[in-house]
Amino acid sequence: xxxxxxxxxNQSALQPEGPLAKVVADLFWGMVAVGGLILxxxxxxLAVALLRARNNAEPRPLTFTxxxxxxxxxxVVIPALILTVFVISSAAVNREIVAPMPEHALxxxxxxxxxxxxxxxxDTEGNHVAKTANEIRIPVGKPVRIALEASDVIHSxxxxxxxxxxxxxxxxxNLTWVQADQPGSYRGQCxxxxxKQHAKMAFTVDAVPEEDFETWLQxxxxxxxxxxxxxxxxxxxxxxxSSCAMCHAIRGTTALASVAPDLTHIxxxxxxxxxxxxxxxxTLSAWILTPQSFKPGSHMPATMLTGEDLxxxxxxxxxxE
Amino acid sequence: MTxxxxxxxxxxxxxxxxxxxxxxxxxxxxxxxVNQTNIGMRFIVTxxxxxxxxxxxxxxxxLQLAVPENDFMDPETYNQVFSMHGITMMFLFAIPVMEGFxxxxxxxxxxxxxxxxPRLNAFGYYIYLIAGxxxxxxxxxxxxxxxxWFSYPPLAGASFSPGLGLDFYTxxxxxxxxxxxxxxxxxxxxxxxxxxxxxxxxxxxxxxxAVLVMSxxxxxxxxxxxxxxxxxxxxxxxGMHFFTAASGDPILWQHLFWFFGHPEVYIIFIPALGMVxxxxxxxxxxxxxxxxxxxxxxxxIGFIGFGLxxxxxxxxxxxxxxxxxxxxxxxxxxxxxxxQIFCWIATLWGSKPxxxxxxxxxxxxxxxxxxxxxxxxxxxxxxxxxxxxxxxxVVAHFHYVLxxxxxxxxxxxxxxxxxxxxxxxxxxxLGKVAFWVTFxxxxxxxxxxxxxxxxxxxxxxxxxxxxxxxNEANLFISISSAVFTLxxxxxxxxxxxxxxxxxxxxxxxxxxxxxxxxxxxxxxSYNFRHIRTVDSRYPLWSxxxxxxxxxxxxxxxxxxxxxxxxxxxxxxxxxxQPLPGPSPWPFWLAVATAITFAGLMAHLAIPLxxxxxxxxxxxxxxxPKRLGVAK
Numbered sequence: 028x029x030x031x032x033x034x035x036x037n038q039s040a041l042q043p044e045g046p047l048a049k050v051v052a053d054l055f056w057g058m059v060a061v062g063g064l065i066l067x068x069x070x071x072x073l074a075v076a077l078l079r080a081r082n083n084a085e086p087r088p089l090t091f092t093x094x095x096x097x098x099x100x101x102x103v104v105i106p107a108l109i110l111t112v113f114v115i116s117s118a119a120v121n122r123e124i125v126a127p128m129p130e131h132a133l134x135x136x137x138x139x140x141x142x143x144x145x146x147x148x149x150d151t152e153g154n155h156v157a158k159t160a161n162e163i164r165i166p167v168g169k170p171v172r173i174a175l176e177a178s179d180v181i182h183s184x185x186x187x188x189x190x191x192x193x194x195x196x197x198x199x200x201n202l203t204w205v206q207a208d209q210p211g212s213y214r215g216q217c218x219x220x221x222x223k224q225h226a227k228m229a230f231t232v233d234a235v236p237e238e239d240f241e242t243w244l245q246x247x248x249x250x251x252x253x254x255x256x257x258x259x260x261x262x263x264x265x266x267x268x269s270s271c272a273m274c275h276a277i278r279g280t281t282a283l284a285s286v287a288p289d290l291t292h293i294x295x296x297x298x299x300x301x302x303x304x305x306x307x308x309x310t311l312s313a314w315i316l317t318p319q320s321f322k323p324g325s326h327m328p329a330t331m332l333t334g335e336d337l338x339x340x341x342x343x344x345x346x347x348e
Numbered sequence: 349m350t351x352x353x354x355x356x357x358x359x360x361x362x363x364x365x366x367x368x369x370x371x372x373x374x375x376x377x378x379x380x381x382v383n384q385t386n387i388g389m390r391f392i393v394t395x396x397x398x399x400x401x402x403x404x405x406x407x408x409x410x411l412q413l414a415v416p417e418n419d420f421m422d423p424e425t426y427n428q429v430f431s432m433h434g435i436t437m438m439f440l441f442a443i444p445v446m447e448g449f450x451x452x453x454x455x456x457x458x459x460x461x462x463x464x465x466p467r468l469n470a471f472g473y474y475i476y477l478i479a480g481x482x483x484x485x486x487x488x489x490x491x492x493x494x495x496x497w498f499s500y501p502p503l504a505g506a507s508f509s510p511g512l513g514l515d516f517y518t519x520x521x522x523x524x525x526x527x528x529x530x531x532x533x534x535x536x537x538x539x540x541x542x543x544x545x546x547x548x549x550x551x552x553x554x555x556x557x558a559v560l561v562m563s564x565x566x567x568x569x570x571x572x573x574x575x576x577x578x579x580x581x582x583x584x585x586x587g588m589h590f591f592t593a594a595s596g597d598p599i600l601w602q603h604l605f606w607f608f609g610h611p612e613v614y615i616i617f618i619p620a621l622g623m624v625x626x627x628x629x630x631x632x633x634x635x636x637x638x639x640x641x642x643x644x645x646x647x648x649i650g651f652i653g654f655g656l657x658x659x660x661x662x663x664x665x666x667x668x669x670x671x672x673x674x675x676x677x678x679x680x681x682x683x684x685x686x687x688q689i690f691c692w693i694a695t696l697w698g699s700k701p702x703x704x705x706x707x708x709x710x711x712x713x714x715x716x717x718x719x720x721x722x723x724x725x726x727x728x729x730x731x732x733x734x735x736x737x738x739x740x741x742v743v744a745h746f747h748y749v750l751x752x753x754x755x756x757x758x759x760x761x762x763x764x765x766x767x768x769x770x771x772x773x774x775x776x777x778l779g780k781v782a783f784w785v786t787f788x789x790x791x792x793x794x795x796x797x798x799x800x801x802x803x804x805x806x807x808x809x810x811x812x813x814x815x816x817x818x819n820e821a822n823l824f825i826s827i828s829s830a831v832f833t834l835x836x837x838x839x840x841x842x843x844x845x846x847x848x849x850x851x852x853x854x855x856x857x858x859x860x861x862x863x864x865x866x867x868x869x870x871x872x873s874y875n876f877r878h879i880r881t882v883d884s885r886y887p888l889w890s891x892x893x894x895x896x897x898x899x900x901x902x903x904x905x906x907x908x909x910x911x912x913x914x915x916x917x918x919x920x921x922x923x924x925q926p927l928p929g930p931s932p933w934p935f936w937l938a939v940a941t942a943i944t945f946a947g948l949m950a951h952l953a954i955p956l957x958x959x960x961x962x963x964x965x966x967x968x969x970x971x972p973k974r975l976g977v978a979k
Binding site for chain 2: 083
C-alpha cells in the first residue's frame with residue numbers, strides 16, 4: 028500500500044511555478060549555456076592539441092610565446108571575466124530572492140519534527156490563528172513569509188517549484204518566502220538528513236484563490252466539529268481513552284498534546300504521515316494499527332484496537348473536516 | 349662527492365647495504381618493518397581494499413534505489429551504509445591511498461634512501477589499519493555510524509543517536525586522523541630535508557610540490573576536525589553542550605566540520621594534479637610548459653581551499669552578503685585550475701603523445717573534471733545552491749570532481765607506477781578496455797544524477813515514492829553503476845594477473861624523467877645504490893649522458909641506516925642522519941592508542957589504562973640503544 032501521487036506530481040526545480048524559483052531556473056539555464064560552451068571549447072582545444080601533429084612525422088609543439096598566450100588568455104583572462112559576470116549575476120539573483128517582501132504579508136510558521144511538519148498560521152500581529160500539519164495552503168499570487176523552526180534535529184524546507192531550500196535549525200528562526208503564480212499543488216520534501224525517515228518527510232503546498240484561502244483558514248481556526256453520529260461519538264471516546272490523546276490534539280476536546288500532528292481537521296487533509304499515504308479509511312486504519320510497517324522508526328507507536336473501535340475511530344477522524 | 353669515473357662498483361658494499369636495509373622475514377617480523385617502500389605499499393594496498401568495500405556499499409545503495417519503495421534494506425541499514433560509504437571513501441580510501449603513493453614515490457623522486465621518520469611512518473599505518481578494521485567491524489555488527497560522514501548535531505548528539513554508532517564516529521575518526529597527520533608531517537620533513545644534492549626547490553618534480561601542498565593542507569585542516577569530533581564526543585559522553593541548541597550551537601559544528609571538509613576535497617585532489625603532470629611529462633616526452641605557474645596554482649589552490657567552507661552552508665540561514673563573498677572565493681578556484689589545464693594543453697599541443705593507458709586516464713580526467721568544475725561553479729552561486737543543495741545534483745557534482753579529479757588520475761598513476769612497484773608492466777590491451785568501460789560506466793552512472801537532483805530528488809533518502817518521475821533515471825543509474833564497477837574490476841584483474849604474467853619492465857619502461865625511474869624495479873630496500881646529484885628538473889633526460897654523468901655522493905655509511913640531509917632551498921648537503929631500523933614498538937603504540945580512544949566507548953576509565961599502555965610503548969620506542977650496525 029502506498030500513496031498514489033497525482034499524475035502531474037512533481038517537485039522539479041526546472042518547472043518553476045513562482046517568481047522566486049523562476050529567476051533561479053533562468054540563472055541555471057544561463058549557466059548551463061555558458062558552461063556548455065566552455066566545456067565544448069576546452070575539449071575542442073584538447074582534441075586539436077592531440078591531433079595536430081598526427082599527420083606529421085615530427086612533433087609540432089607550440090612556441091614559448093604561443094604557450095604563454097594560450098595559458099594567460101584562456102586560463103586567466105577569460106575565466107576571470109566570465110567569473111566576474113557570474114559572481115555579479117549570482118549576487119543579483121540572490122538579491123531579488125531575499126529582497127524584503129511586504130511587511131504585512133501572511134506569515135506561516137513551519138516547525139520541522141522527526142518526521143513531519145507542524146504548520147501554524149499567524150496574523151499580522153504575530154498572533155496564532157490556526158494549526159495544521161504537513162499540508163500548507165497559501166493564497167495564489169501573493170508572497171507568503173515562512174518562518175522556519177525545528178524542534179529536534181536540523182531539517183530543511185524545500186518546495187522546488189516555488190523556492191530554494193532553507194534549513195530549520197533548532198534554537199533558531201530562519202525566514203524564507205514562497206509565492207505561487209498559478210493555483211495548484213506543489214510538493215516539497217525535507218532535504219537535510221534528519222534520521223531514519225528523512226526519505227518520508229514530505230509535504231504539499233496548495234495555492235488557492237484568496238477567497239477560498241480565507242474561508243479555509245477560518246474553518247481551520249475553528250475547533251473540531253462535534254460528532255454527528257453515534258459511531259463518531261464512540262470514535263471520539265476511543266480517541267480520548269486510547270494512547271492517541273497522549274500525543275495528538277483535537278481542539279475542542281480534552282486532547283491537547285502537541286508532540287504529534289494536530290488532528291483537529293484531519294478529515295480535510297489529503298495525505299497521512301507527512302505525504303507518505305493517501306488519507307482514506309483503509310490507509311488510516313492501517314497506519315493506526317501498524318505505522319512501523321509504513322515508516323519504520325517513526326515515533327508513532329502501533330495502537331492495538333478492536334475492529335469495532337478502529338472503525339469508529341477512523342470514521343470520527345475522517346469526519347473532522 | 350666524487351666524479352662518476354672514480355666509482356667502484358663494489359659488490360661488497362652492495363651486499364652490506366642489502367643487509368643494513370633488509371626487512372626481517374617472517375610473520376611476526378612483518379609488524380616491525382619500517383622501510384618506506386614497504387609501508388607505502390601497505391597504504392596503497394589497504395587503501396584499495398577499502399575502495400573495493402566502499403564500492404560494494406555504493407552498489408548496495410544502488411540496489412536499494414533501483415526501484416521506488418524498495419525494501420531490500422531497512423532505513424536503519426541504509427543510513428549506516430551511506431554513512432560508511434562516505435567515511436570509507438574520504439577517510440579510509442582517498443587520503444591513505446594518496447599518502448601511500450606519496451610515501452612510496454616521494455623518497456624515490458627525491459633520490460633518498462628512506463623517509464625522515466620511518467617508525468612514525470609504520471605507526472601511522474597501523475593506526476589507519478586498526479581504525480579501518482574497527483569501522484567495518486561496527487558495520488558488520490550493525491552498529492556503524494548512521495548520521496552521515498558529516499554527522500551534523502543535534503542528530504548526531506546523544507539524544508537523537510543514542511547507540512554506539514556515533515561513538516565509533518567520534519572516537520575512531522579522531523584517532524584515524526593521527527595517521528594522516530603523522531604521514532603529512534613526515535612528508536613535509538622528507539621533502540624539505542632529503543632532496544638529493546642539486547634538487548633545489550625549483551627543480552622538484554611537480555608531483556613532489558603537490559604532495560608538499562597536500563601535506564601542509566592536512567596539517568592545517570585535520571586539527572579542526574579532531575577538535576570538533578572530540579567536542580562532539582564530549583557532548584555525547586560527558587553531557588557537554590557545544591553543539592546543542594540549548595546552550596551551544598548546532599551551526600558551530602558545521603563551520604568546524606567544513607573548515608576541515610572542504611580542504612579535504614583538495615587534499616585528495618592536489619596529489620592527483622601532481623600525478624597528471626607527471627604522466628603528461630612522460631607521455632609527451634617533453635618538459636612541461638609552465639612549471640612555475642603550475643606550482644603556484646597548486647599552492648594557490650592550497651590556500652584558497654581554506655576559504656570556501658561556507659558554500660556547504662548556504663541554506664543554513666547565514667547572512668546573505670557574507671554568503672556571496674564565498675560565492676566569489678569558490679569561483680576563484682577555477683582560475684588556478686584553469687591555468688593548470690591550459691598548461692597541460694599547451695604541453696600536449698602537437699607533441700604526438702603516446703596514448704598509453706596512463707595518459708588515457710588523464711584525458712578521461714580532463715572531460716570529467718571540467719564538467720565537475722563547471723557544476724562546482726554553479727553550486728557556488730547562493731541562489732542556485734538553494735535549489736541544488738542536498739540533492740542528487742550535488743551528488744553528481746562531487747562524484748565528478750572526486751572520481752574525475754582524483755580517482756581517474758589515481759588509476760592512471762597506478763598504471764604508470766605499477767612497473768616500478770612490481771617490476772612488471774600491466775597489460776596495455778586490458779588496460780585500455782578497462783579504461784573505456786570505466787569511463788563510460790562512470791558517466792552513465794553520475795551524469796543522470798544532475799537531472800534527478802534538479803527534478804527534486806534529495807540526497808540520503810533510503811527510498812522514494814512512485815510517481816515523482818524519478819523511476820526510470822534511478823533504474824538507469826543502478827544498471828550503469830554495474831558497468832562502472834565492471835570497468836574497475838577489469839583494472840583489478842589486470843593488477844592481479846600482471847603480477848605474474850606482465851612483461852618485465854626494466855628500470856625505466858616509459859623513458860620518464862624523474863629519479864624513481866633511475867633505480868631498479870621494484871627498488872631495492874635501500875632505494876639507490878649510488879646517490880647522484882641532479883642538475884635539472886628532468887634529471888634523467890638532462891645533459892648528454894643523463895644521470896650517469898653526474899657526481900655521486902660518497903661518505904654515507906652502508907653499515908647502518910643513514911640518509912643525507914640537505915638544505916631546504918638549494919639542497920646543499922648538510923648532515924648525515926642515522927635512521928632507526930625495524931621495531932615492533934610502532935605497532936604496539938598503535939594498539940595502545942586504539943585502546944585509549946576506542947576504550948572511551950566502553951568506559952571513561954579505559955583511556956587512563958590506555959595512557960599507561962601508550963607510555964610503556966613510547967618508552968620502548970625511545971629506549972636508548974646503540975645505533976644499529978648490521979652484523
